Amino acid sequence: MASGSRFTRGTVTTLGIAAAVSLILSGCSSAGSTPPDSDSGAAGGSLVIGVTTDPDTLFPWKATQFQAVNVLQNLYGTLTEFDEELNVVPGLAESWDASEDGLTVTLKLREGVTFSDGSTFGSEDVKASLEKIQDEATAAVSRTSLASVTAIEAPDESTVVLTLSAPDAALPANLAVINMAMLSSEDTEEALNTAPNGTGPFTFDSRVANQSVTLTKNAEYWGEEALLDSVEFRVIPDESSIVSAMQSGNVHMAFFDDPLVAQTAEGGNISIAETPQLGYHALQLNATRGDLADVNVRLAIQCAIDRQEVLDTAALGEGEVTGPITSPAYKSDPSSRPCAERDLDKAQSYLEKAGKADGLTIKTIVSQGGYATSVNEAQNLKSQLAEAGITLELETLESGAYVDRWVAGDFDAAVALNGGRPDPDGMYGRYFTSTGNLNKVAGYNSPELDALFAEGKSSSDPKERAAVYEKISDHLEENAAWIWLFTSYSYTASADTVKGFVPMSNGSLQYLRTTSVN
Amino acid sequence: MLRTLIHNSVLRRIAAAALTLVGVAIFVFIMLRAIPGNQITAGLGTEAAALTPAQRLALEQYYGLDQPLFVQFFSWLGNLLTGNLGFSSRAQESVLELTLQSLPVTFELALLSIVLAIAIGIPLGMLSASKPDSPRDAFGQVVGLAGLSIPAFLLATTLMSVLASSFGYNPNGQTFAPLFENPLLNLQQMLLPALVLGFGIAAPIMRTTRTAVLEIRANDFIRTARAKGVPERRLKVKHVLGNALVPIVTMTGLQFGYLLGGAVVVEQVFSIPGIGRQVLLGIQQKEYALVQSTVLVIALTFVIVNLLTDLAYRLIDPRVRAE
Numbered sequence: 104m105a106s107g108s109r110f111t112r113g114t115v116t117t118l119g120i121a122a123a124v125s126l127i128l129s130g131c132s133s134a135g136s137t138p139p140d141s142d143s144g145a146a147g148g149s150l151v152i153g154v155t156t157d158p159d160t161l162f163p164w165k166a167t168q169f170q171a172v173n174v175l176q177n178l179y180g181t182l183t184e185f186d187e188e189l190n191v192v193p194g195l196a197e198s199w200d201a202s203e204d205g206l207t208v209t210l211k212l213r214e215g216v217t218f219s220d221g222s223t224f225g226s227e228d229v230k231a232s233l234e235k236i237q238d239e240a241t242a243a244v245s246r247t248s249l250a251s252v253t254a255i256e257a258p259d260e261s262t263v264v265l266t267l268s269a270p271d272a273a274l275p276a277n278l279a280v281i282n283m284a285m286l287s288s289e290d291t292e293e294a295l296n297t298a299p300n301g302t303g304p305f306t307f308d309s310r311v312a313n314q315s316v317t318l319t320k321n322a323e324y325w326g327e328e329a330l331l332d333s334v335e336f337r338v339i340p341d342e343s344s345i346v347s348a349m350q351s352g353n354v355h356m357a358f359f360d361d362p363l364v365a366q367t368a369e370g371g372n373i374s375i376a377e378t379p380q381l382g383y384h385a386l387q388l389n390a391t392r393g394d395l396a397d398v399n400v401r402l403a404i405q406c407a408i409d410r411q412e413v414l415d416t417a418a419l420g421e422g423e424v425t426g427p428i429t430s431p432a433y434k435s436d437p438s439s440r441p442c443a444e445r446d447l448d449k450a451q452s453y454l455e456k457a458g459k460a461d462g463l464t465i466k467t468i469v470s471q472g473g474y475a476t477s478v479n480e481a482q483n484l485k486s487q488l489a490e491a492g493i494t495l496e497l498e499t500l501e502s503g504a505y506v507d508r509w510v511a512g513d514f515d516a517a518v519a520l521n522g523g524r525p526d527p528d529g530m531y532g533r534y535f536t537s538t539g540n541l542n543k544v545a546g547y548n549s550p551e552l553d554a555l556f557a558e559g560k561s562s563s564d565p566k567e568r569a570a571v572y573e574k575i576s577d578h579l580e581e582n583a584a585w586i587w588l589f590t591s592y593s594y595t596a597s598a599d600t601v602k603g604f605v606p607m608s609n610g611s612l613q614y615l616r617t618t619s620v621n
Numbered sequence: 622m623l624r625t626l627i628h629n630s631v632l633r634r635i636a637a638a639a640l641t642l643v644g645v646a647i648f649v650f651i652m653l654r655a656i657p658g659n660q661i662t663a664g665l666g667t668e669a670a671a672l673t674p675a676q677r678l679a680l681e682q683y684y685g686l687d688q689p690l691f692v693q694f695f696s697w698l699g700n701l702l703t704g705n706l707g708f709s710s711r712a713q714e715s716v717l718e719l720t721l722q723s724l725p726v727t728f729e730l731a732l733l734s735i736v737l738a739i740a741i742g743i744p745l746g747m748l749s750a751s752k753p754d755s756p757r758d759a760f761g762q763v764v765g766l767a768g769l770s771i772p773a774f775l776l777a778t779t780l781m782s783v784l785a786s787s788f789g790y791n792p793n794g795q796t797f798a799p800l801f802e803n804p805l806l807n808l809q810q811m812l813l814p815a816l817v818l819g820f821g822i823a824a825p826i827m828r829t830t831r832t833a834v835l836e837i838r839a840n841d842f843i844r845t846a847r848a849k850g851v852p853e854r855r856l857k858v859k860h861v862l863g864n865a866l867v868p869i870v871t872m873t874g875l876q877f878g879y880l881l882g883g884a885v886v887v888e889q890v891f892s893i894p895g896i897g898r899q900v901l902l903g904i905q906q907k908e909y910a911l912v913q914s915t916v917l918v919i920a921l922t923f924v925i926v927n928l929l930t931d932l933a934y935r936l937i938d939p940r941v942r943a944e
Binding site for chain 2: 156241247296312313314339350353371501506507510540544
């Protein structure tokens with residue numbers, strides 16, 4: 104997923120009461136889910152997707168907002184891609200090989216690829232794109248993913264050679280996000296803001312500000328041609344209005360985060376598919392602040408929380424208790440932590456060790472309106488911790504104010520929903536290494552973690568890497584760097600006429616290329 | 622000469638309106654900057670934490686946030702005077718262009734709502750007043766109370782949800798149809814939101830009508846007219862309603878002014894691309910120029926509507942004309 108936190112997803116607040124009312128009115132509330140029909144249908148059709156906001160930018164290197172990423176993903180190509188299981192697979196690069204010392208990576212580019220303006224894609228475009236992403240003046244959000252790249256050469260039309268300062272096993276996965284889209288070397292940001300020019304399965308057709316973005320099939324796409332003739336992202340700001348637009352057949356597909364809204368949509372000819380998300384809910388603890396600097400205090404907090412209870416009360420039980428790493432290939436075992444189950448006695452003994460037997464107070468920031476469950480999570484955490492003598496002093500902030508404080512690392516604790524990534528280094532390297540650019544926000548680092556992260560990047564053997572990231576996961580839990588709570592689902596609502604769409608746990612809509620509507 | 626000019630009430634009003642607009646401009650400018658976050662954090666969210674100082678500076682320069690506040694204020698004001706309302710980087714269009722698209726939509730919605738509100742409110746008010754404290758008065762009062770107390774978003778979502786789930790009817794789920802491109806679909810799309818807004822406004826109009834009619838009816842000249850044998854129907858319409866119109870026009874004018882400010886919630890629920898939604902989006906995205914200029918446009922229309930309402934009094938009420 105492109106964004107580091109799901110805060111950048113659509114932030115239009117849903118009117119909870121309205122949703123509840125329409126739930127009662129529509130009378131369909133079965134909580135189960137049926138996976139969408141994944142048989143590919145016949146070609147053709149115009150798909151309408153209901154979205155709450157339109158893209159905030161059409162320039163892929165700066166796009167972090169969920170809607171923007173979803174649109175741009177279908178317009179632009181990346182060197183590598185993810186498949187359904189989030190394995191890294193070839194994209195615009197057919198193959199990539201690392202030298203034995205891991206310091207040189209040679210990419211072989213696909214031939215015969217064209218941009219939607221008709222110009223040919225080649226190694227010069229890759230070199231220009233990567234160099235511009237590295238340039239700070241571009242303000243590209245994925246710049247740090249190229250931190251290990253010291254030189255980019257294009258010896259011939261279909262070969263690109265990257266020279267690295269240190270081995271970087273996370274690089275192929277990092278190249279797969281839309282913030283690493285390959286642009287034509289002749290394009291400028293200004294031009295692309297209004298006229299996207301990519302190599303993706305769809306081309307940009309039109310946009311009406313705040314109303315809709317329409318894409319049409321790219322007949323020159325290098326891969327299998329998309330089935331749909333067109334896709335329209337139609338802006339309907341209110342989620343319950345999207346639901347009624349689906350019920351009346353005007354909109355074929357929509358994506359919801361809020362289980363309550365998803366429930367209201369289900370029924371009739373609309374089915375809902377649940378997809379576990381890489382994003383995770385956590386209580387972030389800032390170990391550079393006061394009492395939280397003491398590992399015993401943090402462990403006491405870990406032991407005083409029943410995660411299933413947080414999930415049940417705040418998110419209707421819709422999700423799974425999680426450890427730090429959420430991607431399927433490296434998944435952490437949530438029972439591998441000092442207090443896998445809630446244990447108030449143990450919490451008390453940790454507090455005694457910390458000399459805080461009489462309890463303590465932690466100031467916690469909570470976002471209002473960023474995502475549906477934040478305030479409920481905070482209140483449940485507060486009541487659970489109160490039983491252990493720990494007072495969570497909640498500071499509920501409007502999401503803009505929350506982001507400001509979060510970005511500045513100005514909090515003792517934060518109730519957070521952070522975005523996950525398929526590669527565990529991309530996911531946590533920037534948070535928990537002492538030089539990571541989000542380390543101030545994470546509030547925790549250690550020499551052991553620095554060494555482990557370096558080790559994880561230096562090996563390209565999946566098994567070896569998995570063992571390293573298990574150690575990282577254990578280290579984070581044993582030191583209670585944060586309290587990992589649960590992962591939730593995203594809900595794909597689609598009409599029965601929609602076939603062939605595969606929802607992904609990074610929220611990607613790349614399978615629109617295999618979707619049809621009839 | 623100068624003295625007569627200053628005393629000229631129209632000029633005085635225009636001066637007051639100009640002062641109001643300057644006040645609004647300063648107020649909105651300050652309030653917007655008092656909201657935490659800026660366009661960078663609004664766009665990047667928590668990802669903004671990963672920006673290097675040089676990257677942040679590049680973005681601040683792009684959005685003009687690196688300038689001191691008073692420079693930002695005066696350059697915006699200077700641009701306004703040349704007709705440049707600013708640029709929305711999100712929509713990639715000028716604010717003027719966006720406003721010219723959204724203002725007529727809101728104007729149409731407001732007009733329809735007012736027509737519906739009058740069509741419901743005045744007859745209901747007269748019905749109530751025709752026999753105070755009777756069952757029909759109670760009926761009028763209850764409908765009025767419902768209009769006042771049912772929140773617009775609740776009525777809107779309920780209506781939409783019931784119509785969509787039971788009848789598969791939801792014209793607002795389609796692309797918005799501008800009035801002159803597809804009038805039929807446009808009216809369908811406007812009907813429900815106008816009904817929701819009109820119902821809410823019908824209540825104060827109904828109450829004003831009822832009170833005004835009762836007050837006028839108690840006047841001596843009505844008794845005189847009746848004694849002179851003016852038919853009851855003519856009495857009701859010409860004498861009573863004619864005189865009751867003054868407070869009703871004031872009330873309606875005010876409500877119309879508010880509606881032109883954009884019925885944010887209703888526009889949001891029914892996906893009407895009006896000026897209220899434009900302001901809301903601007904605030905969410907911290908698009909300063911967009912919000913500042915749009916609010917100023919709204920203030921301007923409000924001022925104009927107020928002036929027109931004043932003029933309308935003069936037409937209706939000879940006493941005001943004589944002043």
